Amino acid sequence: MMVSFSDMLTTARRERYAVGSFNVYNYETIRGVIESGRETRTPVIVAFGAGYLPNMEVDEVGALVRTMAAASDTPVALHLDHCKSFDVIVRAVKAGFSSVMYDGSALPFEENMRQTARVVEVAHAAGVGVEAELGALARGEHSNEEDASEIYTSPDEAKVFAQSTKVDALAVSIGTVHGMYKGVPKVDVGVLKKIAAVVDIPLVLHGGSGTPEAIIRECIANGIAKINVNTEISVNAVDKIRALLASGKGWHLSEISREEVGFVKEIVKKYMALFRAA
Numbered sequence: 001m002m003v004s005f006s007d008m009l010t011t012a013r014r015e016r017y018a019v020g021s022f023n024v025y026n027y028e029t030i031r032g033v034i035e036s037g038r039e040t041r042t043p044v045i046v047a048f049g050a051g052y053l054p055n056m057e058v059d060e061v062g063a064l065v066r067t068m069a070a071a072s073d074t075p076v077a078l079h080l081d082h083c084k085s086f087d088v089i090v091r092a093v094k095a096g097f098s099s100v101m102y103d104g105s106a107l108p109f110e111e112n113m114r115q116t117a118r119v120v121e122v123a124h125a126a127g128v129g130v131e132a133e134l135g136a137l138a139r140g141e142h143s144n145e146e147d148a149s150e151i152y153t154s155p156d157e158a159k160v161f162a163q164s165t166k167v168d169a170l171a172v173s174i175g176t177v178h179g180m181y182k183g184v185p186k187v188d189v190g191v192l193k194k195i196a197a198v199v200d201i202p203l204v205l206h207g208g209s210g211t212p213e214a215i216i217r218e219c220i221a222n223g224i225a226k227i228n229v230n231t232e233i234s235v236n237a238v239d240k241i242r243a244l245l246a247s248g249k250g251w252h253l254s255e256i257s258r259e260e261v262g263f264v265k266e267i268v269k270k271y272m273a274l275f276r277a278a
């Protein structure tokens with residue numbers, strides 16, 4: 001069933017677990033994420049990144065996810081990930097998305113706040129949740145997010161931003177990266193603790209792929225209620241499909257497609273167990 005993004009995450013922060021937000025870009029990834037939730041009875045966020053618009057249109061994603069979620073008794077939210085376009089956000093709201101992420105993280109603070117508040121006004125009028133981002137994540141390996149210099153989120157700015165924009169969730173930058181880590185992850189939980197002390201809405205951790213379990217547990221204990229995973233799903237599926245093709249069997253595309261669903265579920269279920277157990 002489809003549920004409210006805000007309710008899902010407010011409950012998670014209060015009860016100290018995190019909801020996994022997994023990126024999708026085709027039927028196989030959508031099915032892999034929703035089936036993982038249903039089979040483990042875990043609430044899940046299906047995240048469609050605006051960067052994947054060349055793969056699927058927002059109204060197609062909306063129709064597919066809403067149909068599949070209706071056949072599942074486990075809570076599903078459909079989220080638009082990393083979007084800079086007001087026009088695409090409006091289309092997602094109309095397509096029945098539960099929430100949208102307006103990414104103004106590259107803008108100056110005041111401008112990010114102004115644009116985010118404008119998105120909140122439109123989205124909330126339709127009952128749709130909003131996530132925004134303050135600070136910037138660096139890009140690691142195998143990511144197709146934009147490259148950026150790392151800027152940690154300022155707790156003082158986060159407090160003002162959350163109060164003035166009325167966003168439902170705030171993505172913070174504390175040392176995780178988009179993609180796989182190039183070296184040893186350096187995550188500053190101290191910064192997160194300062195943010196969580198002054199911002200009471202659910203906090204979001206981008207760059208879940210490859211983040212060590214101990215760090216994830218500490219983050220969840222300190223206000224993180226949504227964790228994004230994208231790259232590791234892709235890396236695992238591509239590696240396994242490459243191995244299938246190398247096996248010499250004559251594969252039909254329909255069989256590869258079914259195998260892909262299984263490869264997606266391996267990573268999604270691993271993270272679901274970790275986010276819940278923390």
Ligand SMILES: [Zn+2]
Pocket residue numbers: 082145178206207228
């Ligand atoms: Zn992200």
